[in-house]
Amino acid sequence: MKIRTFAYFVKEAVKSMFRNGLMTLASIGAVAAALLVLGCFIIITLNINYIVSDIESQVEITAYLNDSLENDQINDIGREIIQIKGVKEVVFVSKAQALEEFKERLKEHKNILIGLEEDNPLPDSYRIKALTPEDVGFVAEKVSSIKGVAEVKYAKEVVDKLFTITRWIRIIALGFMAIFALVAVFIISNTIKITVFARRKEINIMKYIGATDWFIRWPFFIEGMLMGLIGASIAIGILMGGYYYLLKVLYTHIRIIKLLPIKYFYDYAGYMALAGAIIGSLGSTISIRKFLKV
Amino acid sequence: MKIRTFAYFVKEAVKSMFRNGLMTLASIGAVAAALLVLGCFIIITLNINYIVSDIESQVEITAYLNDSLENDQINDIGREIIQIKGVKEVVFVSKAQALEEFKERLKEHKNILIGLEEDNPLPDSYRIKALTPEDVGFVAEKVSSIKGVAEVKYAKEVVDKLFTITRWIRIIALGFMAIFALVAVFIISNTIKITVFARRKEINIMKYIGATDWFIRWPFFIEGMLMGLIGASIAIGILMGGYYYLLKVLYTHIRIIKLLPIKYFYDYAGYMALAGAIIGSLGSTISIRKFLKV
Amino acid sequence: MIRAYNVSKVYENGVVALKNVSFKIDKGDFVFVVGPSGAGKTTLIKLIFKEEEPTEGYLVVAGRNLSRLKRRDVPFYRRKIGVVFQDFRLLPQKTVFENVAFAMEVVEASKKEIHRKVPLVLELVGLLDRQKAFPSELSGGEKQRVALARAIVNNPEIIIADEPTGNLDPDTAWDIIDLLKEINLRGTTVVVATHASQIVNTMKQRVIALRKGLVVKDQERGGYRIEN
Amino acid sequence: MIRAYNVSKVYENGVVALKNVSFKIDKGDFVFVVGPSGAGKTTLIKLIFKEEEPTEGYLVVAGRNLSRLKRRDVPFYRRKIGVVFQDFRLLPQKTVFENVAFAMEVVEASKKEIHRKVPLVLELVGLLDRQKAFPSELSGGEKQRVALARAIVNNPEIIIADEPTGNLDPDTAWDIIDLLKEINLRGTTVVVATHASQIVNTMKQRVIALRKGLVVKDQERGGYRIEN
Ligand SMILES: Nc1ncnc2c1ncn2[C@@H]1O[C@H](COP(=O)(O)OP(=O)(O)OP(=O)(O)O)[C@@H](O)[C@H]1O
Ligand SMILES: Nc1ncnc2c1ncn2[C@@H]1O[C@H](COP(=O)(O)OP(=O)(O)OP(=O)(O)O)[C@@H](O)[C@H]1O
Ligand SMILES: [Mg+2]
Numbered sequence A, B: 001m002k003i004r005t006f007a008y009f010v011k012e013a014v015k016s017m018f019r020n021g022l023m024t025l026a027s028i029g030a031v032a033a034a035l036l037v038l039g040c041f042i043i044i045t046l047n048i049n050y051i052v053s054d055i056e057s058q059v060e061i062t063a064y065l066n067d068s069l070e071n072d073q074i075n076d077i078g079r080e081i082i083q084i085k086g087v088k089e090v091v092f093v094s095k096a097q098a099l100e101e102f103k104e105r106l107k108e109h110k111n112i113l114i115g116l117e118e119d120n121p122l123p124d125s126y127r128i129k130a131l132t133p134e135d136v137g138f139v140a141e142k143v144s145s146i147k148g149v150a151e152v153k154y155a156k157e158v159v160d161k162l163f164t165i166t167r168w169i170r171i172i173a174l175g176f177m178a179i180f181a182l183v184a185v186f187i188i189s190n191t192i193k194i195t196v197f198a199r200r201k202e203i204n205i206m207k208y209i210g211a212t213d214w215f216i217r218w219p220f221f222i223e224g225m226l227m228g229l230i231g232a233s234i235a236i237g238i239l240m241g242g243y244y245y246l247l248k249v250l251y252t253h254i255r256i257i258k259l260l261p262i263k264y265f266y267d268y269a270g271y272m273a274l275a276g277a278i279i280g281s282l283g284s285t286i287s288i289r290k291f292l293k294v
Numbered sequence C, D: 001m002i003r004a005y006n007v008s009k010v011y012e013n014g015v016v017a018l019k020n021v022s023f024k025i026d027k028g029d030f031v032f033v034v035g036p037s038g039a040g041k042t043t044l045i046k047l048i049f050k051e052e053e054p055t056e057g058y059l060v061v062a063g064r065n066l067s068r069l070k071r072r073d074v075p076f077y078r079r080k081i082g083v084v085f086q087d088f089r090l091l092p093q094k095t096v097f098e099n100v101a102f103a104m105e106v107v108e109a110s111k112k113e114i115h116r117k118v119p120l121v122l123e124l125v126g127l128l129d130r131q132k133a134f135p136s137e138l139s140g141g142e143k144q145r146v147a148l149a150r151a152i153v154n155n156p157e158i159i160i161a162d163e164p165t166g167n168l169d170p171d172t173a174w175d176i177i178d179l180l181k182e183i184n185l186r187g188t189t190v191v192v193a194t195h196a197s198q199i200v201n202t203m204k205q206r207v208i209a210l211r212k213g214l215v216v217k218d219q220e221r222g223g224y225r226i227e228n
């Protein structure tokens, strides 16, 4: 295609957007609305994922060590543990620390433990965090086979539960996201279809004047792409603004709910603009197809 | 309006729906898609609310009783507690039970407690559940003022945190729901607007032939209502079917995540159908307004 | 029946379609409005029909000053006038029968009345056998005749026809003109904008000639040409 | 140039628009197609133009058998033919200038060429001063002339005009017919479907008369009436 011709198509597309004022606004609005919904859900899903991962990473394995190990041996065990696949974090807890913590947990009944300091029955231990609940079982097994480790404990039941719950939350969230993505594509293409339908006579006339399919298609393609881009930009603007505001409000009011930082979504914004452009341009091109058959 | 005329309007509306095939499908599709999204989010929001309430109801207050109370006195205290506003549940925990539980908690270190059975230092207590975290503070205060109660304990920090988190989850969920409701109305009215726009000449012609505004409006009103109803029904069908399936899958695979039973949504389905009909009919009626001005 | 008082019409884009036009058409008149393409004939009809508003001056039709007509009275006013539009203006989603019937439904005629009257007028314009067709399935001349059928079906006080024979062969055209004349003889005021010089010359009716928005001739028993 | 071999056309709704029509139009011919409303003139033009397909028979135009023409070759075929449609078919979102220019853009004429040629043809049809108007702002006759301007702007091999003077006053109509004749004298084949009996009778060109889908007359130097 000559550059001149391409410039002509772009000009035609822009002109058509202005002359079909309401239709253009309607299409842009549909793209913006659909992507807004989709974007909301992407933000929600990713945050759920994030929070769920955070919860998952709390799962702890305790490796009790044999009594009477040298410091060197203890350090070696620690180094060995950290090299296991799926281990996120390893913290050493000495006998003394363990007793302290135990006292803490007992709170007002801690006088029960008075006198144990001298003959501390609690062993040294390593507290290990796994990357995901799925890793816990494997890590526990590996750790238990290390020489010097007396016993490995973890809340198997809790881990299993957590694993199931978080997996299902993810599945459900992804399921909804897939539905919303489909619905978004449907809404956009639905709107484009009717705006093109309303202009079907125009397309027919162009064909009758001897325009080739591509000659008619290009301006529609570009128009659809531009409308998709503009609509997506509006959606992105609202989403980013809204999310920024939400983060700010949450930050000033509570700092407990930690959401994903906004910069995490920059990439997604790019994909969304791309999606808008693709759905818009393909939507137009596909919609005009049947009116070209004259 | 005469019944005959009304019947005529209905007939015109139905005829128009069939003759404007694609436009009708597009409008119905837009209503269905928009309400599907909204419905998804209503389901999600209500379930979040439900789960959050469930979590909230786990918050526990422990009221330690004075030593050496008669059984009667203990029962009286229990009765007094249950009458406090905001109390959901009261459970008595005897000294012996408390020690047993303590042993449980200590697990492998429970040998520390051997010998305490004879001289159990733990007091009798009541465990109280409040309806909401907001009630906890008030209930704790009330309980502590009861004669025979030695001390009242609850995880103030945890309760406060939970209270803030659940409140914010609710606010965010409702915020998104409001956004989606707006977007749904926008998408539907947007689609109706273009389908009406595509028929603007028709409306003009009717006016030129001497039709009054209402004569033109009624069939559009009915058509919009029917399309809204049909679209809403489709959305309701998909939502109910999907939710039913989700419940079934969750029930067979995990029983931990407890979602709201489906019958809870019957009312909402009704409102949704109503919303579809209202948005459809008002959308049409408002959209034709400017084309009536000839 | 129709009076124009110094009517001017300037469209938003600056085109002066009518300049200071005044005339008087009495009840029962049969008037041809002639003039070259773009002279303002259709504009004049749009003004009478209150589709457009005059920029200056005013019209009084059927005893109503159109400039003072309330918005909600416009439909009832329009029902007194049957119009054949130059661009037909048929409802694309309605069949021939339904298009004509619609004009009667608007005035809330009974179903029985509609089923009696519509075939009658379709017969008059020679389209009874095409009554189930949609406008897109009609030839140009057929569309034009449907528009005429719709205009006359309610026995309006005034019939205005804008180029009603432009797509018709001479024979059919004459049938239509004869039909209009017959309706006129029963007391209906008829205004016909036309380019059919033969018809105008033969009919020897009153002719109002426009040129570039000005009335250049207003003659009883006139011909098409300005000079004759 | 145009040959029809036993062409019949039955629309989906059962209307028989053309019955066993055969004729031959040579390069450089000037032919009037006449016939009453609904005779099948527009249908015939639609067939030549490949807007509709014949139910039976076939046409050969400009050396191509239309029944065998590949879909992707249709636009190129159509560019050889300039058509004035009975219903104008102007692009509503384009101005007069742009509507005519579009026909040139389709054949990828240069911008310079377009800006030279379009005003020229608009001048020819007398619409240079309305070039910025949109179709909705034009009178019936003006639309018709834009359609003509668009049909001739690419110097097609064949010009087909369906009722090109239906909305024109006799003077303008004659200007248009003279224009078509002039183009014809330069070698272009011209086919005009019309009801303008005066023009047909005066021009004394070849006349093909249709009636109810049948060719009832095909006469060199004929008149409008079948009987003469
Ligand atoms: N909506 C409009 N906006 C702007 N200009 C218009 C509009 N309608 C008509 N005109 C212009 O006003 C002038 C008169 O138009 P009108 O339609 O009244 O002519 P006419 O006498 O009916 O012509 P014809 O015989 O071709 O139908 C023309 O020059 C036309 O271009
Ligand atoms: N798309 C269509 N579907 C069904 N019937 C049609 C269609 N187009 C035309 N017809 C019918 O075919 C017949 C011939 O129509 P055509 O348009 O060819 O007539 P015409 O000679 O051009 O008439 P006019 O002079 O009134 O324009 C008519 O009876 C018409 O109703
Ligand atoms: Mg006119």
Ligand SMILES: [Mg+2]
Binding pocket: C139, C140, C141, D041, D042, D043, D086, D162
């Ligand atoms: Mg025709």
